[in-house]
Amino acid sequence: MNSSRLKDLVQPMSLSHVLAVARLDLTLLLRNRSVLFSVVGMPLLFGGMLFGFRGQETGGLDMALFAGTGYLAFFLVFAVFMNLVSVFTARREDLTLKRLRSGSLSDSEVFGGSLVVSGAIYLIQALLLVVVLGTALGGPWPANPLLMLAGMLAGVVVFALLAFAISGLTPNADMAQLTVVPVMFASMAGSGVMFPLEFLPGAAREAAGMLPLSPLVDIVRTGYFGQDHTVGGTQSDIGFVEAWIRCLKPFAVFALWTVVGLWSARRWFRWEPRHA
Amino acid sequence: MQTILVNELRQRYGDFEAVGGISFEVGEGELFALLGTNGAGKTTTLETLEGFRNAGSGTVRVLGHDPYRERRALRPQLGIMLQEAGFFADLTVAETVDQWRRFTPSPRERDEVLGMVGLPQQTEVRTRQLSGGQKRRLDLALALLGRPRVLFLDEPTTGMDPEARHATWKIVRELVADGTTVLLTTHYLEEAEQLADRLAIMHRGRIEVAGTVADVVAGQGDRITFRVPDRVPVSDLPTLCGAVADIAVESGRAVAGYRVQGLQASLYELLRWAEHHRLELDGLQARSASLEDVFLHTAAATPEGAVR
Numbered sequence: 001m002n003s004s005r006l007k008d009l010v011q012p013m014s015l016s017h018v019l020a021v022a023r024l025d026l027t028l029l030l031r032n033r034s035v036l037f038s039v040v041g042m043p044l045l046f047g048g049m050l051f052g053f054r055g056q057e058t059g060g061l062d063m064a065l066f067a068g069t070g071y072l073a074f075f076l077v078f079a080v081f082m083n084l085v086s087v088f089t090a091r092r093e094d095l096t097l098k099r100l101r102s103g104s105l106s107d108s109e110v111f112g113g114s115l116v117v118s119g120a121i122y123l124i125q126a127l128l129l130v131v132v133l134g135t136a137l138g139g140p141w142p143a144n145p146l147l148m149l150a151g152m153l154a155g156v157v158v159f160a161l162l163a164f165a166i167s168g169l170t171p172n173a174d175m176a177q178l179t180v181v182p183v184m185f186a187s188m189a190g191s192g193v194m195f196p197l198e199f200l201p202g203a204a205r206e207a208a209g210m211l212p213l214s215p216l217v218d219i220v221r222t223g224y225f226g227q228d229h230t231v232g233g234t235q236s237d238i239g240f241v242e243a244w245i246r247c248l249k250p251f252a253v254f255a256l257w258t259v260v261g262l263w264s265a266r267r268w269f270r271w272e273p274r275h276a
Numbered sequence: 277m278q279t280i281l282v283n284e285l286r287q288r289y290g291d292f293e294a295v296g297g298i299s300f301e302v303g304e305g306e307l308f309a310l311l312g313t314n315g316a317g318k319t320t321t322l323e324t325l326e327g328f329r330n331a332g333s334g335t336v337r338v339l340g341h342d343p344y345r346e347r348r349a350l351r352p353q354l355g356i357m358l359q360e361a362g363f364f365a366d367l368t369v370a371e372t373v374d375q376w377r378r379f380t381p382s383p384r385e386r387d388e389v390l391g392m393v394g395l396p397q398q399t400e401v402r403t404r405q406l407s408g409g410q411k412r413r414l415d416l417a418l419a420l421l422g423r424p425r426v427l428f429l430d431e432p433t434t435g436m437d438p439e440a441r442h443a444t445w446k447i448v449r450e451l452v453a454d455g456t457t458v459l460l461t462t463h464y465l466e467e468a469e470q471l472a473d474r475l476a477i478m479h480r481g482r483i484e485v486a487g488t489v490a491d492v493v494a495g496q497g498d499r500i501t502f503r504v505p506d507r508v509p510v511s512d513l514p515t516l517c518g519a520v521a522d523i524a525v526e527s528g529r530a531v532a533g534y535r536v537q538g539l540q541a542s543l544y545e546l547l548r549w550a551e552h553h554r555l556e557l558d559g560l561q562a563r564s565a566s567l568e569d570v571f572l573h574t575a576a577a578t579p580e581g582a583v584r
């Protein structure tokens with residue numbers, strides 16, 4: 001039945017309700033070891049790997065910095081996407097999602113609270129990584145932090161929507177390990193996180209640029225280095241305004257994915273388990 | 277204005293019609309019970325009134341609002357105890373109530389609400405460790421937090437021992453006495469008999485009978501039965517105040533049954549007839565119809581798989 005799905009993502013919200021849901025989410029997160037590992041352990045693991053890349057070069061850049069800026073984008077997949085898929089699937093199946101809907105909270109407040117927590121975790125992870133890059137890995141400080149932040153916030157919205165859609169297709173919390181794989185793999189391999197896309201033939205490069213994480217990788221790298229790192233970009237130094245202009249296309253790709261995410265979340269998200 | 281209004285509500289799941297055109301109203305401060313077997317469509321009806329799903333067709337109104345479209349305006353005035361909803365297993369009872377208070381406009385104090393439902397000792401227990409009956413009380417506590425004007429209780433006492441059940445009835449009676457409007461579902465006849473101002477018996481998506489307990493039972497008539505004496509042909513049995521005997525065979529013997537309006541006059545006629553023919557009436561029974569008779573009667577009238 002239609003109405004057991006997502007009614008409307010965009011409804012009026014009360015800030016105090018959103019923060020109350022966020023507080024609940026944070027409490028539960030801190031008590032759940034496996035979720036805690038995926039938001040704390042994984043970034044540590046990936047961050048540690050960067051130290052092994054020091055001194056190597058890729059795409060004309062220090063490989064630790066290249067991959068590190070890729071991770072600034074990729075952490076979104078753990079903190080927001082995988083986290084929200086498993087949280088919403090588990091809550092749907094144990095009927096706590098139904099309980100959250102049985103009071104005065106609106107649907108968008110239930111989403112919003114979880115979104116705030118996972119988004120905040122991601123931004124904190126990214127901030128810490130920027131510090132590591134700028135100190136231990138000898139990188140520069142971000143040239144255009146505002147651009148990076150804007151890209152990251154847009155990415156949070158896109159990947160949260162994708163998470164809501166995928167959680168609707170995930171029968172139970174264990175299966176969430178599996179259903180996140182396509183998006184995770186596409187993001188890891190095809191979005192230029194670890195390896196530059198420049199060696200790909202033109203059409204494949206354009207296609208890779210359309211993957212959901214690709215815009216963020218481009219925006220973050222461009223903002224961090226102050227050089228044009230968008231698909232087919234020249235990597236030459238650019239100023240504040242030009243960086244934004246160069247990133248218009250990645251933001252347009254995000255806008256496209258927002259539409260796709262809204263559409264698929266509306267179509268697939270479920271509040272209640274499938275009837276046995 | 278009726279507090280709850282349901283008019284010709286229909287609700288489908290795919291091809292299956294779970295609610296097939298029901299209508300009823302609940303006035304302010306009234307307790308209305310939906311009584312029915314499993315699968316009758318009670319939960320579907322309640323969840324529609326609570327705004328979880330849109331009405332398939334027909335109209336539903338709660339406090340004058342469309343509960344699905346105007347959920348935001350309506351919900352703060354409702355208390356909802358779902359048939360089944362999860363608790364966050366890692367939270368304690370106290371944490372659960374505290375958390376819920378943050379979602380509720382002008383909530384009751386935690387101690388007050390836990391006292392009301394009889395869980396004051398369990399504040400530090402994690403919800404995963406509560407018994408089924410204790411979970412039900414915590415459910416009720418959360419539903420009562422916002423001092424609701426309208427309370428929906430979907431099988432509130434299922435899983436409770438008799439003592440807890442009676443305690444819950446007491447709480448519900450007090451809430452009704454304070455003016456709360458309550459719509460409750462149950463498959464316990466006694467619960468409906470004890471609590472309901474009015475009730476409806478629901479079966480396979482329809483309301484078969486509705487009214488006060490007295491109305492519902494009265495419509496069914498009273499019952500007189502006895503074994504047909506050996507030397508009396510069935511055709512010689514009397515009519516009692518116009519009611520004709522129906523004959524059933526029990527352990528090889530014919531049993532006459534009458535469905536009558538008013539026991540006293542009918543019994544008097546029967547006994548006079550027996551006296552006149554010098555008959556001994558074995559196994560004579562006379563009793564008022566009970567809610568159970570009505571309930572079994574409606575359930576039997578449309579058995580599983582019957583074409584309607």
Ligand SMILES: Nc1ncnc2c1ncn2[C@@H]1O[C@H](COP(=O)(O)OP(=O)(O)O)[C@@H](O)[C@H]1O
Nearest residue numbers: 275289294312313314315316317318319320321
């Ligand atoms: N989500 C659902 N999907 C499909 N069928 C359902 C769903 N929920 C309930 N049903 C079916 O609808 C009928 C009525 O269910 P329900 O309203 O839960 O009845 P009750 O509460 O009286 O036991 C049952 O036959 C049930 O199997």
Ligand SMILES: [Mg+2]
Nearest residue numbers: 318319320359
């Ligand atoms: Mg039910």
